[in-house]
Amino acid sequence: MTATFTYAKFIDLPRIVEIYNQTIASRMVTADLEPVTVADRRDWFNAFTPNRRPIWKIIFNNQIVGWISLEDFYGRAAYCHTAEISLYIDQQFRHHGFGQQALNFIATQLVRLDIDTIVSFIFGHNLPSLGLFKKNGFEVWGHLPEVAELDGQRRDLDILGRRYR
Numbered sequence: 001m002t003a004t005f006t007y008a009k010f011i012d013l014p015r016i017v018e019i020y021n022q023t024i025a026s027r028m029v030t031a032d033l034e035p036v037t038v039a040d041r042r043d044w045f046n047a048f049t050p051n052r053r054p055i056w057k058i059i060f061n062n063q064i065v066g067w068i069s070l071e072d073f074y075g076r077a078a079y080c081h082t083a084e085i086s087l088y089i090d091q092q093f094r095h096h097g098f099g100q101q102a103l104n105f106i107a108t109q110l111v112r113l114d115i116d117t118i119v120s121f122i123f124g125h126n127l128p129s130l131g132l133f134k135k136n137g138f139e140v141w142g143h144l145p146e147v148a149e150l151d152g153q154r155r156d157l158d159i160l161g162r163r164y165r
Contacts, residue, residue, distance in 0.1 A: 003101045005056040008067060012057050013045050014038050015064045022091045027150040028126045029088070047071075052113065053083065056105070058098055065093040068102045073119055082117040087129075094128075103136045107164065116165040123148065124156030138162040 008016060017038050023029035048055040048069060058066035066089035073082040085106065089098050110116065120138065122129045142159035149155070 001060060001096050001098070003065065003098050004059045005068075005102070005105045006059060007050050008045075008048070008055045008057045010045065012064060012067075013041060016045070016055075016057070016067050016088075017041055019064070019066060019088050019090050023088060027153075027155075028123055029129070031148050031150075033150070054109070054113070056102075058089070058102055060093065060098065065090045066098055066102065068106060070106070070113065070115065070118070081115055082119060083113075083115045085118050085120050099132050100136075103132070110164050117161060117163050119159060119161045122158050122160055124158050130158065130160070133160050133162075136162070 017036060017040075020030070020041075021035040024032050024035055045055070047053070048071075053070050053072060055067060055069035057064045058068065066087070068085065068087045070083040070085055073079045073084045087099055087102055106118070110118075118138075119141070120129075120133055122133065124130075124143075138160040139162070140158050141161040144157040144159070146154035147157050
């Protein structure tokens with residue numbers, strides 16, 4: 001199962017939102033507690049640019065099975081070579097290697113984007129994501145104990161990072 005990666009276009013936003021919303025009920029991936037709408041995500045999506053901070057759709061068998069993005073980290077000029085990564089896979093296509101392929105793909109794009117450091121924010125109980133990122137050389141750079149409340153349960157947030165150059 002080999003994926004291809006192409007820049008997402010605004011027409012893809014409903015599918016991107018659909019995939020994102022699939023993760024909310026699990027309380028493992030996102031701190032959003034209610035589904036988001038396309039309108040909610042319009043400005044967020046429009047902030048992505050192919051030459052600086054892209055969002056790619058993950059394509060398999062001519063359908064979008066996930067998406068991966070690189071966003072500004074912390075929004076200050078001194079962090080211009082650092083990006084926050086987000087990776088979401090449709091629930092029907094998880095555990096088929098698309099996450100690994102996405103991380104491999106991202107690594108090939110970093111020089112062009114002038115990025116040398118990637119950070120990811122992952123809940124401490126999200127063992128599949130922690131495993132994937134750690135397998136790819138990411139290390140825990142920060143641990144925020146019990147900073148999120150999901151359905152009355154306090155959850156930790158780990159900050160994972162990797163330097164590529």
